[in-house]
Amino acid sequence: MSDLIALSAAAAAAKLGAGEISASELFEAYRERAAADELNAFTWVAGAAPADGPAASTPLAGVPLAVKDLFCTEGVPSQAGSRILEGYRPPYTASVVKQLQAAGATLLAKTNQDEFAMGSSNENSAYGPVLNPWDRTRVPGGSSGGSAAAVAAGLAPWALGTDTGGSIRQPAALCGIVGLKPTYGSVSRYGMIAFASSLDQAGPFARDVTDTALLYRHMTGAADPCDSTSLGHPEAIALPTAERLDGIRLGVPEELSGEGIEEGVLARFRETLAKAEELGATVETCHLPHAPHALSAYYLLAPAEASSNLARYDGVRYGIRAEGAGDLVSMYTETRHDGFGAEVKRRILIGTYALSSGYYDAYYGTAQKVRTKISDDFKDVFGRFDFVVTPTTPTTAFELGAKTADPLSMYLNDFCTVPMSLAGIPAISIPCGLSDGLPVGFQLAGPAFSENRVLSAAYALEQAIGFDGSAPRA
Amino acid sequence: MIDREQVLHVARLARLRLSDEEVETMASELSSILGHIETISELDLEGVPATTHVVEVANALRADEPRESLPRDVVLAAAPATQDGGFLVPSPQA
Numbered sequence: 001m002s003d004l005i006a007l008s009a010a011a012a013a014a015k016l017g018a019g020e021i022s023a024s025e026l027f028e029a030y031r032e033r034a035a036a037d038e039l040n041a042f043t044w045v046a047g048a049a050p051a052d053g054p055a056a057s058t059p060l061a062g063v064p065l066a067v068k069d070l071f072c073t074e075g076v077p078s079q080a081g082s083r084i085l086e087g088y089r090p091p092y093t094a095s096v097v098k099q100l101q102a103a104g105a106t107l108l109a110k111t112n113q114d115e116f117a118m119g120s121s122n123e124n125s126a127y128g129p130v131l132n133p134w135d136r137t138r139v140p141g142g143s144s145g146g147s148a149a150a151v152a153a154g155l156a157p158w159a160l161g162t163d164t165g166g167s168i169r170q171p172a173a174l175c176g177i178v179g180l181k182p183t184y185g186s187v188s189r190y191g192m193i194a195f196a197s198s199l200d201q202a203g204p205f206a207r208d209v210t211d212t213a214l215l216y217r218h219m220t221g222a223a224d225p226c227d228s229t230s231l232g233h234p235e236a237i238a239l240p241t242a243e244r245l246d247g248i249r250l251g252v253p254e255e256l257s258g259e260g261i262e263e264g265v266l267a268r269f270r271e272t273l274a275k276a277e278e279l280g281a282t283v284e285t286c287h288l289p290h291a292p293h294a295l296s297a298y299y300l301l302a303p304a305e306a307s308s309n310l311a312r313y314d315g316v317r318y319g320i321r322a323e324g325a326g327d328l329v330s331m332y333t334e335t336r337h338d339g340f341g342a343e344v345k346r347r348i349l350i351g352t353y354a355l356s357s358g359y360y361d362a363y364y365g366t367a368q369k370v371r372t373k374i375s376d377d378f379k380d381v382f383g384r385f386d387f388v389v390t391p392t393t394p395t396t397a398f399e400l401g402a403k404t405a406d407p408l409s410m411y412l413n414d415f416c417t418v419p420m421s422l423a424g425i426p427a428i429s430i431p432c433g434l435s436d437g438l439p440v441g442f443q444l445a446g447p448a449f450s451e452n453r454v455l456s457a458a459y460a461l462e463q464a465i466g467f468d469g470s471a472p473r474a
Numbered sequence: 475m476i477d478r479e480q481v482l483h484v485a486r487l488a489r490l491r492l493s494d495e496e497v498e499t500m501a502s503e504l505s506s507i508l509g510h511i512e513t514i515s516e517l518d519l520e521g522v523p524a525t526t527h528v529v530e531v532a533n534a535l536r537a538d539e540p541r542e543s544l545p546r547d548v549v550l551a552a553a554p555a556t557q558d559g560g561f562l563v564p565s566p567q568a
Contacts, residue, residue, distance in 0.1 A: 091548045185529050225536040296511040316561050321554035328566040337491040352488040368524035370514050407503055424528030448529055
């Protein structure tokens with residue numbers, strides 16, 4: 001591994017700003033690695049360093065960035081992992097990508113993902129599965145599997161992902177890196193190919209918490225006039241420095257930290273809690289009584305919103321069109337038959353069913369009420385605790401193909417991450433050790449807009465854990 | 475339980491053709507998924523308001539000022555078929 005690749009993104013930005021390294025050399029070092037990728041992490045890699053790259057005076061000074069396929073990037077393939085968008089090159093760029101480019105990030109690659117972000121293993125991509133760099137017989141997690149694998153393997157210094165029910169935190173955990181799902185609304189969704197609009201949120205993947213904070217700093221800020229649900233962030237995002245957790249109260253929800261979680265994951269989780277106590281935090285059991293129902297509510301709400309969002313793929317304005325259909329409706333139904341994969345079809349059907357006449361109140365309406373109860377559970381807990389902490393995932397990375405035949409068992413991967421998504425609150429996953437040679441993630445969630453405190457606590461824990469993620473970058 | 479007829483009905487609503495094989499698989503998978511999901515009907519949710527937005531936000535409006543839109547030829551370039559400066563589709567009554 002070259003010295004350039006070994007640099008953290010923050011260190012690289014500092015050296016670029018000081019003129020100690022050149023942006024084109026750094027870009028080329030990553031571009032060569034990305035182009036030689038054997039993990040199938042990318043759907044597109046830049047052909048060359050940009051001729052007129054960002055100025056060294058910009059905050060990110062030319063640090064390359066990998067971007068999940070579903071962010072629209074002008075003139076660059078943006079297919080959301082779907083065959084229905086094969087060949088689509090958008091005429092505009094997503095607001096968050098534009099914002100990062102203005103801050104000095106350069107587009108290195110687009111990353112592979114589960115089709116329309118629906119999946120927990122990256123096996124639902126029309127462009128093939130991504131392999132986990134810790135063990136290539138295993139999945140990297142999903143849906144942002146390409147972004148997580150690319151960062152873990154040192155094919156990109158950092159990456160953008162999106163999280164609807166765990167799609168940043170779960171792959172970050174399975175690949176041994178840091179992933180942050182920010183507060184809903186703090187990052188613009190304009191130009192993000194939509195899955196479930198009331199849940200979708202863009203966030204950063206990075207090797208460490210400092211890089212995560214630096215990337216997120218330039219993703220949020222002011223509200224975006226192009227996204228009416230965007231709120232920006234009330235605070236500037238600071239780079240964390242705290243090494244202690246004195247006075248911090250950690251709540252461990254009993255519902256998300258026992259049954260269904262494998263022993264190796266629980267062992268690393270408990271060791272991390274002990275480290276938190278050594279740093280001065282108090283650790284106590286708490287309760288999120290409705291959390292066990294979060295998955296059910298999620299698997300009604302997300303498919304319902306998806307069935308509506310995906311109505312736009314009809315073979316008229318972009319993407320593929322089925323050939324030979326006689327009339328207009330046949331053209332729609334054949335295009336959608338050919339263009340969507342099995343999981344997307346499954347969710348469109350669940351969502352359409354849940355919204356259909358006679359079932360709306362029983363399914364969608366009930367799920368929206370459960371969502372309120374879950375938000376209330378978190379509000380209660382945050383009255384007595386600073387953060388809620390859980391294992392990020394019930395297991396470490398599983399083998400390719402292990403869960404593809406049983407959608408329900410795949411959905412259970414999101415057990416610990418979905419409650420925070422429904423409540424719209426920020427949650428980070430940091431690596432907290434290995435179990436049988438595979439990374440384990442530790443999730444820490446705080447109230448809406450508490451990203452600075454979340455990042456600060458995660459940083460203190462990261463220093464105490466001392467996780468070594470360099471193996472897959474070698 | 476979701477049967478074949480219900481799958482076909484919902485697929486029609488979603489403008490999605492399914493092969494015979496897909497109809498069979500979906501019927502069994504959707505039954506299993508909805509069976510799990512239906513546990514929420516056991517909760518007492520009397521009087522609980524439905525979440526409409528997770529973060530408090532009042533009418534987020536931007537100034538109603540005309541802005542340039544994308545040029546027509548740029549938008550049409552992404553379409554599978556075009557004619558006379560518009561999207562070309564098969565006739566609804568063909």
